[in-house]
Amino acid sequence: MVDAILFLLFAAIAVVCAINLVVQTHPISSALSLVGVMGALALIYLQLGGEFIAAAQLIVYAGAIMVLFIFVIMLLNAGKERKLPRRLWVTYAGVPLLAGFIGVAAFVIERMLPPSPGAKFGAMTHGNPQEIGRSLFQVYLLPFEVTSVLILIAILGAVVLASKEVE
Amino acid sequence: MPEISLPQSVPLTWYLILSAILFTLGVAGFLFRRNVITVFMSIELMLNAVNLSFVTFSYKYKQVDGHIFSFFVMVVAAAEAAVGLAIILTIFKNRQTLEIDEVSSLKN
Amino acid sequence: MQQLWLIPLLPLAGFALNGLFGRRFSKTVINAIAVGSVLLAFLWVLKSLNSLGAFSGGGLEVPHVEHYFTWIQSGVLNISVDFAVDRLTAVMLLIVTGIGTLIHIYAVGYMAHESGYYRFFAYLNLFMFFMLTLVLAQNFLLLFVGWEGVGLCSYLLIGFYFSEKFATDAGNKAFIVNRIGDFGFSLAIFLIAIHFGSLDFGSVFSQAKNLPIETSPGWITAIALLLLVGATGKSAQIPLYVWLPDAMAGPTPVSALIHAATMVTAGVYMVARSSSIFLHSPMALEIVTIIGIATAFFAATIGLVQNDIKKVFAYSTVSQLGYMFVGLGTGAFSAGIFHVMTHAFFKALLFLGAGSVIHALSGEQDLRQMGGLARKIPITCVVLLCASLAIAGVPGTSGYFSKDLILESAYQYAPWIYWVGVLTAGMTAFYVFRAFFMAFTGEYRGNKHPHESPFVMWGPLAVLAALSLGGGFINIPKYLEPMFPLSEGTLPGFVALTPAVFGFAGIGLAYILYVLAPGLPESIANAFRPVYTLLYNKYFVDEAYDSAVVNPTIDGSRSLLWRTIDAGAIDGTVNGVGKTARSIGGVLRHLQSGYIRSYAGWVVAGAILVVIVMGLKGVM
Numbered sequence: 047m048v049d050a051i052l053f054l055l056f057a058a059i060a061v062v063c064a065i066n067l068v069v070q071t072h073p074i075s076s077a078l079s080l081v082g083v084m085g086a087l088a089l090i091y092l093q094l095g096g097e098f099i100a101a102a103q104l105i106v107y108a109g110a111i112m113v114l115f116i117f118v119i120m121l122l123n124a125g126k127e128r129k130l131p132r133r134l135w136v137t138y139a140g141v142p143l144l145a146g147f148i149g150v151a152a153f154v155i156e157r158m159l160p161p162s163p164g165a166k167f168g169a170m171t172h173g174n175p176q177e178i179g180r181s182l183f184q185v186y187l188l189p190f191e192v193t194s195v196l197i198l199i200a201i202l203g204a205v206v207l208a209s210k211e212v213e
Numbered sequence: 214m215p216e217i218s219l220p221q222s223v224p225l226t227w228y229l230i231l232s233a234i235l236f237t238l239g240v241a242g243f244l245f246r247r248n249v250i251t252v253f254m255s256i257e258l259m260l261n262a263v264n265l266s267f268v269t270f271s272y273k274y275k276q277v278d279g280h281i282f283s284f285f286v287m288v289v290a291a292a293e294a295a296v297g298l299a300i301i302l303t304i305f306k307n308r309q310t311l312e313i314d315e316v317s318s319l320k321n
Numbered sequence: 322m323q324q325l326w327l328i329p330l331l332p333l334a335g336f337a338l339n340g341l342f343g344r345r346f347s348k349t350v351i352n353a354i355a356v357g358s359v360l361l362a363f364l365w366v367l368k369s370l371n372s373l374g375a376f377s378g379g380g381l382e383v384p385h386v387e388h389y390f391t392w393i394q395s396g397v398l399n400i401s402v403d404f405a406v407d408r409l410t411a412v413m414l415l416i417v418t419g420i421g422t423l424i425h426i427y428a429v430g431y432m433a434h435e436s437g438y439y440r441f442f443a444y445l446n447l448f449m450f451f452m453l454t455l456v457l458a459q460n461f462l463l464l465f466v467g468w469e470g471v472g473l474c475s476y477l478l479i480g481f482y483f484s485e486k487f488a489t490d491a492g493n494k495a496f497i498v499n500r501i502g503d504f505g506f507s508l509a510i511f512l513i514a515i516h517f518g519s520l521d522f523g524s525v526f527s528q529a530k531n532l533p534i535e536t537s538p539g540w541i542t543a544i545a546l547l548l549l550v551g552a553t554g555k556s557a558q559i560p561l562y563v564w565l566p567d568a569m570a571g572p573t574p575v576s577a578l579i580h581a582a583t584m585v586t587a588g589v590y591m592v593a594r595s596s597s598i599f600l601h602s603p604m605a606l607e608i609v610t611i612i613g614i615a616t617a618f619f620a621a622t623i624g625l626v627q628n629d630i631k632k633v634f635a636y637s638t639v640s641q642l643g644y645m646f647v648g649l650g651t652g653a654f655s656a657g658i659f660h661v662m663t664h665a666f667f668k669a670l671l672f673l674g675a676g677s678v679i680h681a682l683s684g685e686q687d688l689r690q691m692g693g694l695a696r697k698i699p700i701t702c703v704v705l706l707c708a709s710l711a712i713a714g715v716p717g718t719s720g721y722f723s724k725d726l727i728l729e730s731a732y733q734y735a736p737w738i739y740w741v742g743v744l745t746a747g748m749t750a751f752y753v754f755r756a757f758f759m760a761f762t763g764e765y766r767g768n769k770h771p772h773e774s775p776f777v778m779w780g781p782l783a784v785l786a787a788l789s790l791g792g793g794f795i796n797i798p799k800y801l802e803p804m805f806p807l808s809e810g811t812l813p814g815f816v817a818l819t820p821a822v823f824g825f826a827g828i829g830l831a832y833i834l835y836v837l838a839p840g841l842p843e844s845i846a847n848a849f850r851p852v853y854t855l856l857y858n859k860y861f862v863d864e865a866y867d868s869a870v871v872n873p874t875i876d877g878s879r880s881l882l883w884r885t886i887d888a889g890a891i892d893g894t895v896n897g898v899g900k901t902a903r904s905i906g907g908v909l910r911h912l913q914s915g916y917i918r919s920y921a922g923w924v925v926a927g928a929i930l931v932v933i934v935m936g937l938k939g940v941m
Contacts, residue, residue: 050219068242152230154936164222177277200292207299
């Protein structure tokens with residue numbers, strides 16, 4: 047029961063922040079909303095037994111990537127987005143359509159998934175770093191090495207793209 | 214206080230529905246915002262929604278592979294964010310604008 | 322093995338040499354190759370026939386077949402390239418190569434001042450090749466190859482003066498009308514293949530001998546009639562004779578060789594060769610006879626009033642071919658072949674003589690512009706007189722013997738045919754001597770300077786004149802008796818004499834009208850003006866064909882096939898594919914708007930579609 051309440055709470059936070067991200071005009075507000083979404087999601091991961099993932103989410107995603115975003119926003123001094131004149135019926139039709147779509151998707155998901163026991167906090171014990179480490183370095187060793195190369199390439203690319211031209 | 218009966222354990226479909234909601238919001242932001250950085254952040258939102266879905270299924274089968282996948286998604290998102298922001302910087306340097314509609318020299 | 326293949330291949334080699342290199346050869350070399358190849362072929366014919374014992378009585382009763390290689394092997398149909406010689410072939414070979422040689426020699430003189438000299442002789446050699454293939458062939462398909470080939474050479478040679486439109490038109494007309502006949506011939510070949518299982522003469526005719534005689538229309542009659550259609554096309558009978566008068570647009574040696582002596586007799590030869598089939602269908606034979614006599618009479622009436630000397634002889638050819646068909650149809654196949662030979666002698670002589678006259682007058686062909694040439698070109702006059710006597714059937718000449726034989730056979734078949742034939746003989750004598758008198762007697766009406774032809778031209782004429790007068794004593798029907806049994810029976814005495822009487826009457830009438838009373842023909846023509854106009858305009862047959870067949874075909878082709886189907890449907894489809902591709906491209910162009918958000922929109926749309934599909938599949 048407590049699980050359900052906690053889940054609903056964090057889910058609500060996540061959804062509200064996500065809506066905020068989409069609706070806000072200034073990029074900084076959107077970035078901070080995204081941080082909120084990520085935090086809420088990290089807590090939900092904890093409930094699902096993904097301790098390592100929760101920590102990684104907060105450290106990597108919210109801590110590094112979003113900080114990068116905010117640096118860039120501040121560097122570019124991005125201002126508010128100009129509001130486009132939009133016809134009224136688009137606004138009034140868009141939101142219900144969106145909600146309807148989500149409803150249909152939810153219904154479909156409900157139907158498709160076979161019944162399984164719900165999630166309780168603590169029921170999943172395999173999300174700890176030992177398990178992750180074991181799997182990462184044994185079963186998924188090749189993708190692991192490849193992603194390290196990927197990160198190297200990304201670093202090089204970013205450095206080349208963002209550097210000043212040499213006169 | 215009215216007795217709202219909540220289930221003892223959270224049904225897994227709720228997580229998936231949450232994932233779907235977040236994903237849809239991400240798509241909406243991706244389509245309807247004109248600032249490039251906001252579009253990027255909507256993409257990150259979509260990735261997060263997918264991560265949630267992975268972790269949920271990992272719970273369902275009580276295996277760690279979903280977590281591993283989620284981990285890789287994060288790594289790739291990081292790399293992509295780095296390079297993407299570098300590209301945005303370059304575009305801003307060349308065109309002095311962050312409007313996504315202005316970057317249309319491939320028109321026709 | 323007599324190496325029969327040499328006979329056609331020598332002229333073919335002449336064609337290749339002259340055709341490919343003739344432009345650079347001198348006239349002497351061209352002459353040597355062209356005349357030499359045909360002369361060698363003739364000598365080889367003599368040698369082969371001699372070795373086979375054809376000249377000593379009793380040889381070649383059984384055909385001598387030489388097999389070269391298998392051409393088509395398809396299921397039950399086995400067609401090989403075989404040449405064969407039997408007595409009929411021997412006669413045809415001698416005619417074709419002998420007269421061919423003479424005409425080649427003549428053409429050396431006649432064509433001396435023409436451009437395209439080497440081309441002419443190349444085509445002439447090619448024609449010899451095809452004609453000899455036709456005669457030597459031992460199966461229907463090989464015969465058909467020769468058949469088509471001579472049609473092609475006829476087209477090439479008629480249109481030899483290709484810068485003149487009437488010449489090329491005449492060539493087209495000849496080829497197209499021939500084609501109609503060839504269509505019938507092809508159908509006959511198909512039917513023969515179906516019913517006899519083979520196209521080889523030996524096989525087909527031995528099977529045909531055992532067939533019952535068809536009294537009502539059946540497939541034998543069908544085959545025979547279709548063969549007849551082919552023969553009417555090639556041998557200029559009703560209704561496909563219209564190309565022959567127009568074919569006079571070609572050089573005169575061509576008219577002599579192809580349209581008098583050899584090609585037009587191919588139809589007669591083919592019917593004679595297929596005698597086994599025809600004998601089993603009396604109905605077909607009757608139709609052959611009727612077509613023959615009708616053509617003979619009809620063409621003779623047209624020839625009465627023509628003013629172009631070559632046209633007179635052209636209609637005469639059509640008429641004489643009609644006689645040959647009468648001979649074939651009444652069962653006297655050997656008489657028909659006999660007339661082929663004698664006709665080759667005197668008709669070639671007539672044409673070559675006319676060519677000599679035309680050459681003397683530097684191109685004049687209108688009889689009304691001639692006259693009194695007897696003193697100026699005496700040799701030509703004498704040889705033409707011999708030819709005219711022969712064709713008129715004066716007793717003792719070759720024409721008398723062959724024509725008489727045919728008329729006797731006609732009398733035994735049906736007397737009315739005999740009487741029409743006799744009347745036609747009278748007309749034949751009349752129009753030939755009309756031409757002779759108009760050209761050689763009286764005063765010269767033209768304004769050219771007539772000069773005698775060189776020896777290279779009147780030499781062959783002399784040979785032909787001798788043959789025209791004496792050739793009748795070569796008893797061909799006796800020679801062909803093993804193949805075509807002679808009919809027994811005695812005939813009333815007048816049957817043999819009446820044609821001669823009518824012949825003399827014709828000569829006499831021509832003498833009166835054109836020598837004694839020159840104004841009389843004009844007044845007769847004026848008195849019978851409608852009849853005269855009808856005859857002069859060839860019964861308006863060409864015009865009738867034009868409106869009934871030619872113009873509807875052209876119009877139909879133009880409006881339906883060209884505009885509707887070709888330009889509309891086929892081009893429309895091809896262009897339509899292009900247009901459709903373009904319009905699709907025009908629509909798809911909007912995908913490439915350059916706006917990132919529109920791309921994003923398309924991506925999302927696709928994703929939603931996938932989700933819906935998956936959802937539907939899952940929910941179902």
